[in-house]
Amino acid sequence: MRVERTQILIIGAGPSGAVAAGMLRQRGYDVMIVEKQTFPRFSIGESLLPQCMTFIEEAGMLQAVVQEGFQFKNGAAFARGNHYTEFDFREKFTSGWGTTYQVQRARFDHVLALEAQKQGADLRFEHEVLAVDFADERPRIQITSSDTQEYTVECDFVLDASGYGRVLARLLNLEYPSNFPVRGALFTHITDQIQLANPLFDRQKIRISVHPQHQDVWYWTIPFSNGRCSQGVVASADFLKCIEGNETQQLRTLVQQEPGLSHLLEHAVWDTPARSIIGYSANVKSLHGKGFALLGNAGEFLDPVFSSGVTIALKSAHLASQCLDRHLKGSTVDWESDYAMPLKRGVDTFRVFVEGWYSGQFQDVVFHPNPSPQIKSMISSILAGYAWDIKNPYVEQPQRRLTTLAQVSRQGTTH
Ligand code: FAD
Structure with missing residues (x-):
């Protein structure tokens, strides 16, 4: 079998993989990214948080993201019955970015991946990791692609950014159950026409609405800059099972049950079939091992309610790139205290707030x-x-x- 060599192999070209690639290319390392799909491809997770702009900027990708004309975002709005609250992120305790974007992930992820490629990363779409071998001095990764035969990549280090693919967690038996109950989400993109229902509606904020009877059932409305929005609902898997119909019918039924949201969307055009994802919360026994580290959703994923997924993914890329830089320069890196623990600090903050929600x-x-x-x-x-x-x-x-x-x-x- 053909053997290729690189310094750093990144599995997955989602946000964590692309941004890590950018950060490592800026430090001069050889980076290969293998991505199972071809981009643009749909992904859920459209509401960014201002903190992640810091990492996009650090990876040298800010201008490309800004030029895309995504929906500007400055905060979050919450609605429950007659109660309505807004948080303006510019009025925050911590200094740094106070605004960000609401993005169609197909485009956003593609932009980041192409930026990594422009910076010199060897980006390979439709190349999928099949097997890994960390027994020897250097990791050996077996890859298959649509246009070539299987081949092996020998590298100094592997960053697993495979998201829900959870490549190393599966292959190295690192899976660990999340302590969150099994929840699911139904979602689609619609032509929202919200301005006809409420001309004062603020498109610069994600809106989170709470179900009138079930406080653990909530909806996201994420407006885009093109008159469309991402509309979704989250509930326990058991609750969703009891709603009749296909995914689009289930989603529309649940939207009807929340009067405020149903009013906002009364002129919406539901032109795209809904999708679902069930049991997305996941964890691992360890975020690192000899020759590898796990980034973003390939490690732990909590819950979508505070839109923290991409931000955690990019923070992991930032921390791992710093550690890897030191590691490849010959310094001793304690991946637990230098990578896993600092990352978990923020994840655990979000965890408390998610549980509290x-x-x-x-x-x-x-x-x-x-x-x-x-x-x-x-x-x-x-x-x-x-x-x-x-x-x-x-x-x-x-x-x-x-x-x-x-x-x-x-x-x-x-x-
Ligand atoms: P991903 O974006 O999943 O990218 C992983 C990539 O790896 C994929 O492109 C995949 O094709 C590739 N891959 C997988 N297996 C292989 C393989 N074997 N070989 C090669 N490549 C492979 N986050 C937010 O920030 N805001 C939100 O509003 C938000 N809403 C969400 C709503 C729901 C219902 C859910 C479930 C999640 C939401 N998230 C949100 C979380 C967000 O989707 C993820 O946290 C984010 O996409 C993680 O990025 P990543 O780079 O780690 O992985």
Whole structure:
């Protein structure tokens, strides 16, 4: 079998793989990216957080993203019954980017991948990793492609950015169950015509709506810059099973059940069949091993409610590139303390807020009618993706702070 050589092999050209490739090319390393699909391809996860702009900029891809004309985003809006709250990310505790974009992922991911290629990464679409061998000094990865025979790549290090493909977790028996219950999502893109229902609707924010009877069922509405939006709903797998019809009918039935959302979408044109994804939360026993590290969704994925997926994926690319740079220069890298633990710090912040969302604790905070501006700015920081800023008390001690805040909110007093 043909054997090729590179310094760094990246599995998957999604956001974590492409951005890691950019960061490593800037440091002069040889990078090969093998991507199972051909781009552009559909992916879910369209609402970015301002924190991820830092990493796009660091990878030298900012201008290409800005030029795409994606929908500008400056915050998040939450609706539950008659309660409505907005968070403006520019009014946040942590310094840094306060705005970002709502993106069609097919285009966004393609732009990032092409930027990595322009920077010199050897990008191979329709090349799929089949098997891996980490027994020897250098990793050996077996790849198949549509146009060539199977071949082997020998490299110094592998970054697994295969997302839901979870290549190394599967092949190296690293899978570990998530402690979140099995939830599912139904989603599609529609021509929303929201301005006909509400001319004042703010397209610069993702809107999260809560089901009137079931607080753990929620909807996202992510407007794009072309008059269309991504519309989705999340619920437990058991709840979704009880809704009749195909995926589009199920989604439309659930939208009808939320009066505020149903009103907003009353003129929408449902022109694209809905899709579903069930049981997306996942974890691993370890984010690294001899000769490899896991990035983004190939490691842990929590939950979509705060749009944290791409931001965590890009943060992992940033941390792993730094570690890998030191490793390849001959320094000793402790991947647990230098990569996994710093990454988990922010993931664990999001985890507390996600758990609080489904328990209702964080919803009480969000819908508090009279929040303190200072506390709101700290919460806004986390919602903007600054979940690693330990100067923020809600990052430093997320569980204790959120529990206290929720108690105060439930008493109905000012925070
Ligand atoms: P991916 O984007 O999944 O990319 C992985 C790539 O690897 C794919 O292109 C795949 O084809 C390739 N691959 C897989 N297997 C192989 C193989 N064997 N060989 C070669 N290539 C392979 N995140 C947000 O930030 N905002 C949101 O609004 C948001 N909404 C979401 C809604 C839902 C319902 C869900 C489930 C997730 C959502 N997410 C959101 C999360 C987001 O989708 C992911 O976190 C993000 O795409 C992770 O990026 P990644 O680069 O790690 O992986």
